[in-house]
Amino acid sequence: MRKVSVNLLASERRAISGLAGLYASRMLGLFMVLPVLALYADTLSGATPLLVGVALGVYGLTQALLQIPFGLLSDRIGRKRVIAMGLVIFAIGSIVAASSSSIFGIILGRALQGGGAVAAAIMALLADQTREQIRTAAMATIGLSIGVSFAIAMVIGPWLAAWAGLSGVFWFTAGLTLVGLLVLWRWVPVAPRRVRHRDVGMDRQQLKSVLSRPDLWRLDVSIFSLHLVLMAIFVAVPFRLLDAGIAVNYHGLAYLAMMGVAFVLMVPLVIVGEKKHCTRTICLLAIGVIAVSLACLGLPVTGEPWLFAWLLAFFTGFNLLEALLPSMLSKLAPAGAKGTAMGVYSTSQFLGAFLGGTLGGWLSHQWGLDAVFIGAALLALAWWLMMWGLPAPAPLSSEVVALHETRPDALELLMTRLAEVAGVEDVMVVPEERLAYLKVNRQQLDRAALTRLLTPPGSPNT
Template sequence: MSKARLLLATERRAIVGLAGLYATRMLGLFMVLPVLALNADHLAGATPLLVGLALGIYGLTQAVLQIPFGMLSDRVGRKPIIAAGLGLFLIGSVVAAQADTIAMMIAGRSLQGSGAVAAAIMALLADQTREQVRTAAMATIGLSIGVAFAVAMVLGPLISSHFGLAGVFYFTAMLAVLGLVVLWKLVPPAPRRRGHRDVGIDRGQLKSIIGRTDLWRMDASIFSLHLVLMAIFTAVPFRLVEAGIAEPRHGLVYLGVMGLSFVAMVPLVIVAEKRRKMKLMCLGAIGTITLSLLGLGVAGSGLVALVGWLFAFFTAFNLLEATLPSMISKLAPAGAKGTAMGVYSTSQFLGAFLGGVLGGFLSQQFGLSAVFLGVALLAAGWFVLMLGMTAPKHLSSEVVVLSDEHQGDALETLMARFADVAGVEDVMVVPEERTAYLKVDRSRLDTEALSRLTGVRD
């Protein structure tokens, strides 16, 4: 391995601390999913529609505020903004824990989501890591989110069965306090803030990114995926009760389903990435989600069928959670991955919001089966939309620092020199940042020529 790609001690601390911070926050948001619908009957004014709104409202405030919070962190500092976001999450958790009306619960969940620090955390991680190790650092964050979701599915029902719904929210408040401790004690002092076009959002790129068909298909996919996820959690807990599983044992069901689905997902990710079958795996996963939703809609009270369809759903869900960000990275132009990921994340949270509302509406108006069948229809439309996608080229992002010898070169000259390197498919040079953003085909990349051009040696 190149010495440049070995982690420094400060980078290791930053990655561990920020991944843990991100994961604990998402754990707090996810833990309520398997328990809120079942335990909302004590809230005055509760209806299935309003319970669905309470489930998904965090997505709306998160979507609206994450980009402004990220931009504000560029001006006033990463850590103060992250701390403020965790403070809002803490207040929202306490409000939700003390809620005795559905309106108060919605307000608490809204406050939880308003602590929209995802973009600021990713920007701080970029500040704390070199370009050579940043991709691996970001992947660690992604893995931590997946683990947090699986743990939340188990932990939520366990805590709820012993301490009630309020106990779940008090636990999330404790996680927020823990996050503040990690932020100030474990994460290293923030260095000088820099621009990171592969992490942060560039407002000048937003119009072109939103207008690209290949990227908005990815945005539509993550929107639909989280819409479906949030919608079904207005009904799945009741299906488990109908199948004879008491609430305290729901966590065991989710543990088995999530564990097996992760195992089943791994070889599919390998096929998608190593054998370059991204489009096939994507369509297969969407098709599986559609079929599993249909199955859940007509499964009745049979436990075996219910668990089988949930296993199929979460295997496909986890596969898409792992591969859609990879596809965004491959499709985004050089120097625009951060902007593309910002739009993608906003789409995800909007999907979660509308999914909760749609699930609650369908459940209230037509019953539990209608929730699954309604979102199955949406998933079928999603599948048709994705039939027209072009399989992404297997390109990787590369960020290189320009050496002093390039200071006097014209922009066109620099871009031409990078473009002439075998395997470089796209390039953006930003002289004022002394940085070049590349999209490369690693199977053809002439690493020696690139090293000579940048002055980097192993």
């Protein structure tokens, strides 16, 4: 049977573009500070390397604590209200940081920025606005927007700081947030319904089973470690560029060159990993490259070319893992538990950012910049050893299909028959949502048999 393509509705286009833009602009504001805060810390009273590290990563702590409560609150009072509330908190945090002349004010502002934890609510609203057939592609758009925002932040953060100072970066972020409020209320359509989506939101009943899976917590530890080393080294990377003779005004160009080449190197590896079903091998390679590059960055700098080579290797590995880890999580998560698994994964990411900034600042304060890279390299080595035990994920994909029957006896029979379809590896039927969550091997899937089971009686055969 030929698979019929699904065209986007006008409301879905507006929802995807608007919410992806909201997510990206928020992450842009958080990331723009990374390449500049350490350089401008001497203009802040009370600044020490440790406190600079805390300021870099503290948003991760408040984000980790509040993202799940905000997501649950959006189920009760409405997605747009919670997102608007989070954006206002984020804007207040940006203004507090922009108005501060001390490192403690910056820490408070960054903590408030993280307190606008609307990631889960944005994803839930996107799920409300999209049909099951295109939801996976819509979520992938959000993921792509995060990667793009990180690359853009690395480039425009230094340029903006050189022109308007550190406070200018935060004022720009506050302005972006206010524009985001307009987009939310004027561009993003009103959701036709508000439903709890197991492929997007957290289900507390599944939390224990997700946390007890060794393959899933290895991925949680991976994203934790990835963002830990990222935050840690940005206590030191800007000074490495200065030591190499690159003026602050040109740091944006340096990051632009490295991120551009890293993207070009990363894309073929992602394609090979997915096509050849060797994502585990590619991930081990990426972690190994990160460990080696960090160790080499901890050695005395021998010249600008080597500095660029090791930073390029790090960013290539970082971008590669940012793309592959969510894909692996999607393959390994049980049917109907993807949203819960992603919630734990995201919380791990934010905790890693917090501890990474703090650890990087502490290492720099105690033993200098070289210790930051050496410490991060040792952690990456331990991470590589831990990931060695991860089994290769099966080439599975998640599918969500609508049900035409909700009688308990009929649903039990439907589950049995769905599980018997060739290529269907796992099934969860949720009557109250009128949905079935499937894990399928697309290469082996008998889509004609699946379509026959899910087609209402009397409907024309397509």
